[in-house]
Amino acid sequence: MAEHTLHHNNYFTRDVEKNDGSVLKIKQCFKGDVGCVVWDAAIVLSKYLETKPLYDPCSGVNMWASKNILELGAGTGVVGLMAASLGAQVTVTDLEDLQSLLQVNIQDNQELVSSGSIEAKVLKWGENVSEFLPHPHFILMADCIYYEQSVKPLVETLKHLVGPETTIICCYEQRTVGVNPKVEKQFFEEHLPLQ
Structure with a gap:
C-alpha cells in the first residue's frame, strides 16, 4: 500500500456548515483527479442528510443514528x-489514490463524529465487495455517473451491495454536454435491483 502525504501548500479547505452551526473542514487538492475536490452534488447530498424529516434533533428524529452507511x-x-x-x-470508499485525502479529512473532522463512526477503505467498482457485507442500510453516491467505462462496474457493485433493507441515495449534476447524457441514460437503464 503506497503512502501519500498531503502538504499544506498542496490543498485548500472548503467549509461546510452544518445546521447546528458546526463546520466540517474539507481539504481539497489543487492538483489531482476528479475526486480531489468537493463537487456541488456532494454539498447538496450532505445538506439533504440534515433535512427534515430525515434529521430533526428538536423532535427526536434521526434517520441516521446507528445506521450502516x-x-x-x-x-x-x-x-x-x-x-x-x-x-x-x-x-x-474510493480508489487507492484518494485514501490519504480521505484519511486527512477524517482526522481533521473527528471531533464532529462523536455519536457515529467513519473509516475509509479502497473499493474499485466491479471487484469483490465481500468485506463491505452484510448489506448496508444506505448507499450514498454523489456525482459518480460521468465516466462511460465506469457505468457497468458501478452497477455491478451496487447489485452485490444492495440487500432487502438497502436504500440507495444518488445525487448528481445533470450535464448536457459531451457523452454525459448518454452515460446517465445507460446508468438508469441498467438492471438495478429495485425493491
Whole structure:
C-alpha cells in the first residue's frame, strides 16, 4: 500500500456548515483527479442528510443514528463525514489514490463524529465487495455517473451491495454536454435491483 502525504501548500479547505452551526473542514487538492475536490452534488447530498424529516434533533428524529452507511466514490469524504456526524456508522470508499485525502479529512473532522463512526477503505467498482457485507442500510453516491467505462462496474457493485433493507441515495449534476447524457441514460437503464 503506497503512502501519500498531503502538504499544506498542496490543498485548500472548503467549509461546510452544518445546521447546528458546526463546520466540517474539507481539504481539497489543487492538483489531482476528479475526486480531489468537493463537487456541488456532494454539498447538496450532505445538506439533504440534515433535512427534515430525515434529521430533526428538536423532535427526536434521526434517520441516521446507528445506521450502516457505505459511500461509493467518496472523493474528499464530505458526504460520509456529514452522515457520521449525524450518528451513522460510515465506510467511505474510493480508489487507492484518494485514501490519504480521505484519511486527512477524517482526522481533521473527528471531533464532529462523536455519536457515529467513519473509516475509509479502497473499493474499485466491479471487484469483490465481500468485506463491505452484510448489506448496508444506505448507499450514498454523489456525482459518480460521468465516466462511460465506469457505468457497468458501478452497477455491478451496487447489485452485490444492495440487500432487502438497502436504500440507495444518488445525487448528481445533470450535464448536457459531451457523452454525459448518454452515460446517465445507460446508468438508469441498467438492471438495478429495485425493491
